[in-house]
Amino acid sequence: MDQSPLLSLQGVRKSFPKPDGGELLVLDDINLTLHESEVVGLLGRSGSGKSTLLRLIAGLSRPGGGSISYLGRKVEAPARGVAMVFQGFALFPWLTVLENVEIGLEALGLPRKEIRSRSLAAIDLIGLDGFESAYPRELSGGMRQRVGFARALVVHPNIILMDEAFSALDVLTAETLRTDFLDLWSEGQLPIKGVILVTHNIEEAVLMCDRILVFSSNPGRIVTELKVDLRHPRDRLDPQFRKLVERLYSEMTARPADDRAAARAERFPGVGIGTILPQVSTNSLSGLLEAIAASPYDGVAELPAIAAALLMEIDDLFPVAETLQMLRFADIAGGAIKLTAEGATFANAAVDERKKLFAQRLLAYIDLAAHIRRILDERPSHKAPRSRFSDEIEDYMSPEAADQTLRAVIDWGRYAEAFAYDDQTQMFSLENP
Structure with missing residues (x-):
């Protein structure tokens, strides 16, 4: 494995203004690397800033402190070679599957013939051959998310950022899509070098990742880094798998013991106006x-x-x-x-x-x-x-x-x-x- 990282974050900090004139600190002192052939998981509860961090890495937002470098260059704008797959399918409903996949290449100004051939290859790779002319409304949730993956892969990125890419799907569909992705990744069929996966699903993190970074909440800080030394394909019933799941469960619900104020903040996090809230009835x-x-x-x-x-x-x-x-x-x-x-x-x-x-x-x-x-x-x-x-x-x-x-x-x-x-x-x- 190449020792120089694809991605490096040093001391990254991010805050948002509050209506009362103060600031809401969302991320603090984030240090993270992604090396070639790695899947790194970001695991944390609501308010831990995981999705905000992905936007910083993608160049869609600027950090308030620290630095982010991709292939040795500072990220100051959307970086070519970094693609994102969202929790929502984020497809254009008036475009067909093929047109949704092509749109990313059109922005790069590639020749029309190359746009079409690369888009068809990506659709075939992700298992949607035959659905090129279908519209998003005609597809199941799993198929729509496959289009999202194809659109990310078609630009041949070095890094894919997955923002809870499987959480909007039913259990069986999500499991099928995870397995298909891991098979393609393990077989070297995907045109990518590294993956960062944001999730709050502990088993998903252990199933997919080589390293898992556990975030605290409000502000988000990395409190634990766990290496997953299990061979693929991984068995959820394997005692080692279950042991890692149980450890992560404890880590995610732990509270700081050495600082009463910090412990109270972690127990009862503030919910600033910039916090993404779960849609819970x-x-x-x-x-x-x-x-x-x-x-x-x-x-x-x-x-x-x-x-x-x-x-x-x-x-x-x-x-x-x-x-x-x-x-x-x-x-x-x-x-x-x-x-x-x-x-x-x-x-x-x-x-x-x-x-x-x-x-x-x-x-x-x-x-x-x-x-x-x-x-x-x-x-x-x-x-x-x-x-x-x-x-x-x-x-x-x-x-x-x-x-x-x-x-x-x-x-x-x-x-x-x-x-x-x-x-x-x-x-x-x-x-x-």
Whole structure:
């Protein structure tokens, strides 16, 4: 293996301005290398800045401190040779499969004949031969994501950045696509030299990666680096595989023990306006609180145990548990979730009391919700368009992430009766029909 890295990050730092004039520190002192023939995983909970880091690496955003170099050159703009596969499929619905794949090459100004031949080869490689003339609406989720992979591969990048590329798919489809990708990677059929994979799925990280970097949250820092010395194909039932999964579970839910202030920040992270929020329903939040409050858990449950009891995948449970922690209804540490006093009160309360308690938590600890309510209170009409907030948070995240974040806040705000939202007019208001 060539000892000079494809990618090197040194002391990278990133923060975003807050509405009150302060700053939200998202990433701090990130040091990372990617060598040829490596798959490096970035594993962390919500608020750990993993997706923000990918945007910095891709040159879509600039760090506030430190340096990023690709093939020895400082990254100051989108780097040719670095491609990204997103969680959302990010396809143009009015273009066919072939046209969606070709569009990246057209931007490079290549001859038409080469654009077509390389695009057809990429489509064939990723298993979509025969679907060249299909439109995205005609494809399943797995097929649409394969188009995303083909579009990234067709430019023959040195590095592919995967931003939770499998998380929007159902379990079976995601497993098939992971396996196909790993087979092509292991056989040397992919025109790439290295991969950085962002995920919150622990088993996915162990299945795919050569090294795994575990991030803390708020701000994101690398707290653990774990080498995965397992040969491909990897067996999820292998005792060594399970041992690595259990270790990562503990690492992801650990809290700093040597600093009380840091420990409290990690337990109850701040949720700044630039934080991407998971789209978790209030029914899911209430259901998990009730399950943990009931026997045999009586307020404290091991996350793997409660996931098995509720027939939930770990990566489905994490967003719900993390949201409860954001709202101070629960505390996650050491692989377990424990209800706070407010969480126990909520679990045993009537509907109206639950709504009041939820509203208090929402406006106290979710900055975007508090910001929306503050704007509505200040305006004489008590109304504001959705674009007022979407434009603002798109300074911190992708349009897809901004849409997800706003949808989450809308659902939570409606439940709490903190504000109303009319989807037809795209308006927030204080009018509660």
